[in-house]
Amino acid sequence: MTLRSVDLRKEPVEAVLNRVERSLGVCLDQETVVRKRRSLGARTDRDTWVRIERRGLDRIGVQGGDGTASAEALLGIAKPAWLAGVAWRDETEAVMWRADETELLPGPPVGSAVVAEGPQLSDEWWAALNASLDALAAQHTNRIATPDTETLTQELVTGTVHSAFPGIDTAVTEWRPAHADFNWANITAPEFCVFDWEDWGMAPCGLDAANLWGASLAVPALADRVRSERREDLESRDGKLMTLFVAAKILGPYADPEDPRLVPARKAAEQLLRELQAS
Incomplete structure (x- = not known):
């Protein structure tokens, strides 16, 4: 049915x-x-x-x-x-x-899922984000993440990445617990808090950081801050693969020609492809 x-x-x-x-x-x-x-x-x-x-x-x-x-x-x-x-x-x-x-949440969401203007976030806010993501990654679960209600498998990663970047090696080496819908609509400020946990579970290392990076691409300084704060996640091989996974959703078959993230996503993807192919 x-x-x-x-x-x-x-x-x-x-x-x-x-x-x-x-x-x-x-x-x-x-x-x-x-x-x-x-x-x-x-x-x-x-x-x-x-x-x-x-x-x-x-x-x-x-x-x-x-x-x-x-x-x-x-x-x-x-x-x-x-x-x-x-x-x-x-x-x-x-x-x-x-x-x-x-x-109740301690404050309003930072913005919509994808932001067009940079939010004013304190160093304490970023420290709380880092502490929460680090704590989450260190825990254990039998759950599997379901971003957009789809079970996150190696096959899903491969299919999504290859829809925009065919031929790249998409083998994931490390899986950790992730929120799996980590964007600006699910995070509060001025006090950091993350909510809407219905899709959390095991995911390739770096998924949450890559999602927040992708949601920030219309504001280059914000995307750079996310990369800087979550450098350890995003500079790992799996983190680069998850960044490419997020970029593929922006650039792939269902790309919105009006999406302001298209150009920065394409530029980042080109660099990631060079790095992954060289590794």
Whole structure:
């Protein structure tokens, strides 16, 4: 059965919100409801936040759909605490709905996923980012990252990179835990905190740093700062491969001709290809 393509920004969601309220015993503040393509969020009457996701059963895989809850076991990372959750199967479609209640964020997101202007971030903020990513990479999990709900495998890495750069050796040598959706919309400021953990799991070393670099390319100084702060990740062979993986998503078959990141991504990719082919 082909799963119907759904954009929750356009779908009626009152029944879903009502079910979440009954299941978690909360009242959602309708004025705070945030709609995204495959998720909803709202503040509750007990000063917490509830995130609701719609995910096809074919996108759950062996690890289930409990990323936010399972991330509660991660230590040393600035993230909102998980408090409660509920999941159910849709009555008419091959879809799982899941709602997770967490602490409120300490501040607003830095920006949209991809920023066009450089945010004002303190040295303390960057230190907190580094501490959290280092702590995450040092932990252990059986989960596999699912960026964009796709299970991150060697085959996915190869297919994505070769869609823009055919022939390059894409063999990954080191896998570590990663957030897997590490962009400016999922990070807060002025106090650093990273949220939306539904896709976290094992990934090639450097994925999170490469994602943030790619989300910063429209602001060259910001992209350079990301590279400088996460140099150890991004200068490893796997880090270079993940940077190429991110560049391939920008430059590949679905490239947006209006994307301001095209030129810097292409320039970076050319340099990376030379370095990887020489190694």
